[in-house]
Amino acid sequence: MRNVRAFPLVLPALLSAYAALAAPPAVSPEVKRVLDAADVKRIDADLRFLADDALEGRGTGQKGGRLAALYLEARFRLLGLVPGATKDEYLQEVPLVGVETQPQSQLVITTGDKKFEARWLDDYVANSRTEKDQEEIDAPLVFAGYGIVAPEYRWDDFKGEDVRGKVLVMLVNDPPSDDPALFGGKALTYYGRWTYKYESAARAGAAGAILIHTDESAGDGWNVVRNSWGRETPFVALGPGSPRPLPIASWVTESFGRAVLTAAGQDFDALRTAAASRDFHPVALPLRVQARLVSRIRPIVTWNVIGLLPGRDPKLRDQAVVYTAHYDHLGRGNPEDGDDIYNGAQDNASGVATLLETARLYTLLPNPPRRSILFIACAAEEGGLRGSEYYAGHPVV
Ligand SMILES: [Zn+2]
Known part of the structure; x- marks a missing residue:
């Protein structure tokens, strides 16, 4: 009985405390009228x-x-x-x-006597950001993990390695994390976006970047990449103050990426695991890329x-x-x-x-x-x- 009597006194207090927590901030009647x-x-x-x-x-x-x-x-x-x-x-x-890569463009990766010719749209998409109608690259490949330099997370995938003139193979997305204090945990930060990867490669002085597409990390299937890249892509016109443009920005399919890495004696999953760590260090690959991009500008x-x-x-x-x-x-x-x-x-x-x-x-x-x-x-x-x-x-x- 005592408990029951006390209850009506406690409940309203609890309810109003809860209401104060749950209620949206008070809005004036005029604002309410507008919202309605x-x-x-x-x-x-x-x-x-x-x-x-x-x-x-x-x-x-x-x-x-x-x-x-x-x-x-x-x-x-x-x-x-x-x-x-x-x-x-x-x-x-x-x-x-507007830059539209033409289908006669070529992207070939070689290791020893093995040669992988990537098929336009089926294995790779690419464009050049130099706003020139022809761009040729012949460069060694380096696996650069997630390609992230983020001092606030004490993360640096380059570790001072000189990657100038090289082509970086990179993963999209943030390194996997459940900790909101590290790359926002499950959330995707800007470091995870493909646009960041190309910016990061350009800042590092690389000749190019090749992202390996996987459905789960890109958030979309290859057909989405293919549709948005197999067409004209706009860039802000380069001017005197513009940052250095990347000569070649590319995606390859997971199967193409895996095949090339396997031929180079590497394993995609092992590289991905290594890249998930703060201690990751760029991996020089025994691979060269020869690319010739022809663009309509x-x-x-x-x-x-x-x-x-x-x-x-x-x-x-x-x-x-x-x-x-x-x-x-x-x-x-x-x-x-x-x-x-x-x-x-x-x-x-x-x-x-x-x-x-x-x-x-x-x-x-x-x-x-x-x-x-x-x-x-x-x-x-x-x-x-x-x-x-x-x-x-x-x-x-
Ligand atoms: Zn959109």
């Missing part, structure tokens, strides 16, 4: 338009990409956002160079679309909170079942449609926030985050 105005039908409408065949998959340097940028400009204008690229423009011009102009909601506080409005989503997708490309349009409804028409609805909600606030809010629909993400890369070098706030 979020309308999934509007997101759906933008998504349907952007992912329609008429937009041809919003390819960078293709007609559909231009149409998508103009549509987003019109939407920002109608929402009453201020032009964000310049005083009177929403479109930030992003100068790119053309200048491309595309646009980041930028809308601004000016902050209300004169002291803080020079700072901005950025909402961003990329609007490009793969455009038109190799047909699959007779269909050559890569619509990209989820990747990333859904993201831009949500960005537009987020922007609309901000415009409904009775008072804008103290800091400015920037809405950036970025271009050329699929080719390696080129629009974001350009924006980071040319911010408007």
